[in-house]
Amino acid sequence: MDILNETINTSSISLKAENLRKTFNGFVAVENLSLEIEKGEIFGLLGPNGAGKTTTIKMITGLLNPDSGRVIINGKPAEREKSRLNVGLCPQELVLWNHLTCFEQLVFIAEMYNVRHSVARGRATELLKKMGLSEKSKKLVKTLSGGMQRRMNLLMALMHDPEILVLDEPEAGLDPQSRIMVRDFIHSLSKTKTVIFTTHNMDEADRLCDRITIMDQGRMLITDSPENLKRKAGKGDKLEIIFSGSSPVLHDISNLADEVELKESSVYFRSKAIVDKIPFILESLKKSGITVTGMNLSENSLEDVFISLTGRRLRE
Amino acid sequence: MRILSIIRKALIMQFRDYWALLLTILSAPFFIFIYYIMTGGSSTTYSVNLYYADKESLLNIKSELVNELKSVKYANGESALNVFETEDTAKVKEQIKNRKVDLLITIPVGFADSLLTGSTPEFMLFGEASNPKYSVGAIFTVTAMESLVKKYTKSKPLYTFKENFMGNSIAKSEFDIYAPGIFIFSIIMLILSASLSIIRDIEDKTMIRLKLTRMTVFDYLLGNTIVQWLVGVFSFGLTMWLAILLGFNNQGSIFLVLLVCSLTILSIIAICLILVSFCKTATMIMIVGNFPLFILMFFTGSMIPLPRNEIIKGFAINDILPPTHAVIALNKIFTFGASLKEIRYEIFMLVILTIVYYLTGIYFFKREHLLKE
Numbered sequence: 001m002d003i004l005n006e007t008i009n010t011s012s013i014s015l016k017a018e019n020l021r022k023t024f025n026g027f028v029a030v031e032n033l034s035l036e037i038e039k040g041e042i043f044g045l046l047g048p049n050g051a052g053k054t055t056t057i058k059m060i061t062g063l064l065n066p067d068s069g070r071v072i073i074n075g076k077p078a079e080r081e082k083s084r085l086n087v088g089l090c091p092q093e094l095v096l097w098n099h100l101t102c103f104e105q106l107v108f109i110a111e112m113y114n115v116r117h118s119v120a121r122g123r124a125t126e127l128l129k130k131m132g133l134s135e136k137s138k139k140l141v142k143t144l145s146g147g148m149q150r151r152m153n154l155l156m157a158l159m160h161d162p163e164i165l166v167l168d169e170p171e172a173g174l175d176p177q178s179r180i181m182v183r184d185f186i187h188s189l190s191k192t193k194t195v196i197f198t199t200h201n202m203d204e205a206d207r208l209c210d211r212i213t214i215m216d217q218g219r220m221l222i223t224d225s226p227e228n229l230k231r232k233a234g235k236g237d238k239l240e241i242i243f244s245g246s247s248p249v250l251h252d253i254s255n256l257a258d259e260v261e262l263k264e265s266s267v268y269f270r271s272k273a274i275v276d277k278i279p280f281i282l283e284s285l286k287k288s289g290i291t292v293t294g295m296n297l298s299e300n301s302l303e304d305v306f307i308s309l310t311g312r313r314l315r316e
Numbered sequence: 317m318r319i320l321s322i323i324r325k326a327l328i329m330q331f332r333d334y335w336a337l338l339l340t341i342l343s344a345p346f347f348i349f350i351y352y353i354m355t356g357g358s359s360t361t362y363s364v365n366l367y368y369a370d371k372e373s374l375l376n377i378k379s380e381l382v383n384e385l386k387s388v389k390y391a392n393g394e395s396a397l398n399v400f401e402t403e404d405t406a407k408v409k410e411q412i413k414n415r416k417v418d419l420l421i422t423i424p425v426g427f428a429d430s431l432l433t434g435s436t437p438e439f440m441l442f443g444e445a446s447n448p449k450y451s452v453g454a455i456f457t458v459t460a461m462e463s464l465v466k467k468y469t470k471s472k473p474l475y476t477f478k479e480n481f482m483g484n485s486i487a488k489s490e491f492d493i494y495a496p497g498i499f500i501f502s503i504i505m506l507i508l509s510a511s512l513s514i515i516r517d518i519e520d521k522t523m524i525r526l527k528l529t530r531m532t533v534f535d536y537l538l539g540n541t542i543v544q545w546l547v548g549v550f551s552f553g554l555t556m557w558l559a560i561l562l563g564f565n566n567q568g569s570i571f572l573v574l575l576v577c578s579l580t581i582l583s584i585i586a587i588c589l590i591l592v593s594f595c596k597t598a599t600m601i602m603i604v605g606n607f608p609l610f611i612l613m614f615f616t617g618s619m620i621p622l623p624r625n626e627i628i629k630g631f632a633i634n635d636i637l638p639p640t641h642a643v644i645a646l647n648k649i650f651t652f653g654a655s656l657k658e659i660r661y662e663i664f665m666l667v668i669l670t671i672v673y674y675l676t677g678i679y680f681f682k683r684e685h686l687l688k689e
Contacts, residue, residue, distance in 0.1 A: 061528060089528055095521045099332040100325065111321040112529035140332070156525065 088162035113160035322539025344502030362453030548581035568649030583638035589677025
């Protein structure tokens with residue numbers, strides 16, 4: 001069968017990666033990675049430095065050839081040039097022409113995708129406005145602030161109106177205001193596009209992503225929605241009970257949660273889905289004659305999940 | 317459509333990133349101006365100092381000898397020898413070492429008597445053999461001496477000959493002789509602007525974006541080549557215009573000059589492609605780029621005349637450098653008013669070398685910068 005003319009029947013799947021593997025001089029950067037990303041989904045790739053996120057993105061966008069495995073875009077093998085043209089990439093580093101104005105480079109990159117000049121001009125004006133860069137339209141990119149350049153970097157990926165948008169750490173180096181703007185913008189894109197992005201910002205991923213894959217050392221560790229990840233992985237939610245009077249005996253309460261830590265006037269319980277266990281814990285403490293005066297609950301965060309899966313060891 | 321966009325983008329960036337452009341287009345006109353000042357725009361003169369020691373003789377021919385030396389002239393009427401009388405030979409010999417004087421002629425005691433008695437007169441020349449101006453100056457000086465000796469001894473010349481200068485070479489000043497090489501130098505300087513314009517897309521990683529688009533290698537290279545061709549033609553035109561303003565004589569067809577210029581520009585851009593293939597940053601271009609720049613400047617005859625040492629019959633090592641043929645073609649056009657037929661070999665070589673360098677450049681450029689990892 002001619003692989004280039006093969007059409008895979010995956011109507012709701014926007015992008016599929018099958019058993020991707022990539023090595024560099026014997027070093028395995030990505031090993032046996034498979035993904036299925038649905039149309040209109042915001043999909044996050046999380047992982048420590050060197051986990052293989054950027055290599056995965058390069059293989060998805062066609063900048064790198066996998067050693068084995070394949071990428072399927074809208075049901076077509078990505079070796080076909082037309083399939084790749086459905087993808088827009090916002091690379092990790094700023095990739096801009098410093099001696100062109102914002103408007104000029106948006107129009108130029110669109111024309112490289114055969115977008116008509118008049119259409120490119122209209123689209124550039126519209127996108128600059130959406131990203132709050134209209135006033136900088138005629139300024140050379142090199143004169144913009146770092147945050148503005150980041151936003152331009154993102155717009156460059158959109159000028160040919162791709163169906164799939166791949167963003168490699170789009171929020172890196174952005175101030176909180178810009179980050180919110182970019183987050184809202186990415187969220188608005190998900191109505192019409194599939195968005196795949198990598199990030200180190202767990203909060204960002206938690207807020208934005210429909211599903212997340214956590215990678216480490218080139219391998220995919222887990223894929224699920226942020227809620228399910230927090231429920232399934234990590235040490236779980238943390239409950240602090242503040243008491244007065246006599247202290248409980250640790251031995252009596254140690255079976256109430258996965259982790260129990262007793263302090264002078266409080267006790268910490270840690271367990272998955274601990275909210276469901278709160279009545280039982282309170283009842284147990286009451287039976288032991290403990291007077292509860294307060295309670296604090298911290299939910300399991302994505303960062304907790306991430307650290308529990310990838311460990312605390314520095315990678316670079 | 318895409319090519320037009322690439323041309324527009326390359327032109328805009330070329331003008332906004334103007335330092336390399338200025339260096340490229342102004343170097344050769346500056347050299348033309350410096351050459352003009354150095355040569356005075358006229359023919360070469362040779363500095364001759366005369367020490368006349370035969371002062372006691374009955375026949376004093378000193379002034380006649382000076383006049384004879386001064387009478388050696390070019391076809392345009394300009395004197396070939398700049399004659400000074402001296403009494404301090406030690407000082408003159410020191411000046412010869414410093415190349416402030418080209419040669420010293422000393423007339424010993426008894427020289428005039430020898431002329432009167434018919435015996436062979438003797439005189440001495442001092443000069444530095446490694447100074448190229450000495451040899452020519454010595455020939456002119458001996459010619460003048462022969463004329464004087466024949467006049468007094470009434471001896472018949474051993475032979476007669478008539479010089480026939482080809483083309484309009486007789487009317488050429490030193491400035492005219494060197495200018496065509498500098499015209500080609502104006503194109504060689506493209507090696508900087510052309511390489512830098514391409515390497516920026518590599519260094520700034522904008523090539524990554526371009527690789528994802530519909531842009532082809534052909535689009536990219538043709539668009540950039542057209543812009544650099546325009547820069548090269550402008551640089552060449554500016555250099556030639558300044559030279560003509562300063563008195564440069566052009567005999568030939570402007571169409572042929574443009575043809576040679578265009579082919580040379582394309583060949584230099586092709587060499588740039590090879591250079592860019594092995595560099596990743598503008599700094600590397602500025603360092604590594606000096607190697608081909610100097611080779612093209614010094615081994616093609618554009619800046620200094622070169623000996624021709626054929627390693628196989630009809631082929632010298634510098635024949636693999638396109639500007640070598642361009643310099644020869646321009647000299648033929650400017651000096652002999654050569655037709656297309658008369659420079660067909662040089663045109664043929666320029667075309668062949670341009671194709672070979674371009675194909676090599678495209679191969680390496682694709683391999684190093686455009687293919688997927």
